[in-house]
Amino acid sequence: MTEHRGDGRTAPRRRRQGELEAQVLAALRTAPGPVAAGWVRERVGGDLAYTTVVTILTRLHVKGAVARERSGRSFRWTAVADEAGLAALRMRRVLDSEADREAVLTSFVSTLSPGDERLLRDLLEVAEPSEAED
Known part of the structure; x- marks a missing residue:
C-alpha cells in the first residue's frame, strides 16, 4: 500500500483509524482455529512488523474482540467478534467514557x-x- 508524494517518491499509505484492527479481525475469522500472530501477519500483509500485529491483537483482546490462549512463550488468538461487533465495542467505549x-x-x-x-x-x-x- 503506497501513495505518491509530490516529489515522485512513494510512501506507505496511512490506514484509516480502525482499518488495521478490522483487517486483523477479518484474518482471524478465517482461521481454522486458534492461530499465532505470525499466521495473522502473513494474511494481513508481510509489510507489517510482527510487533505491530501483536500490538493490534493485544488491543483487540483488551476490547473483548479476540480471545487468547497461552502456547509456549506466546499466545494463540481467536476472533470472538466480527467487524460489526468491533464497531459496537468502539461505540460502547465512547459512550462509557x-x-x-x-x-x-x-x-x-x-x-x-x-x-x-x-x-x-x-x-x-x-x-x-x-x-x-x-
Missing part, C-alpha cells in the same frame, strides 16, 4: 438518517421485554 450519556445518545440519534432511525427503533422494540413479562 462520557459523563452525560443522554447528551451523547441524543446527539447520535439526531444525526441518523430516517432509515437508520427507523432501524434503531425497530431494534429497540424487539430488544425491550414486553410488559407481560414484568
Whole structure:
C-alpha cells in the first residue's frame, strides 16, 4: 500500500483509524482455529512488523474482540467478534467514557438518517421485554 508524494517518491499509505484492527479481525475469522500472530501477519500483509500485529491483537483482546490462549512463550488468538461487533465495542467505549450519556445518545440519534432511525427503533422494540413479562 503506497501513495505518491509530490516529489515522485512513494510512501506507505496511512490506514484509516480502525482499518488495521478490522483487517486483523477479518484474518482471524478465517482461521481454522486458534492461530499465532505470525499466521495473522502473513494474511494481513508481510509489510507489517510482527510487533505491530501483536500490538493490534493485544488491543483487540483488551476490547473483548479476540480471545487468547497461552502456547509456549506466546499466545494463540481467536476472533470472538466480527467487524460489526468491533464497531459496537468502539461505540460502547465512547459512550462509557462520557459523563452525560443522554447528551451523547441524543446527539447520535439526531444525526441518523430516517432509515437508520427507523432501524434503531425497530431494534429497540424487539430488544425491550414486553410488559407481560414484568
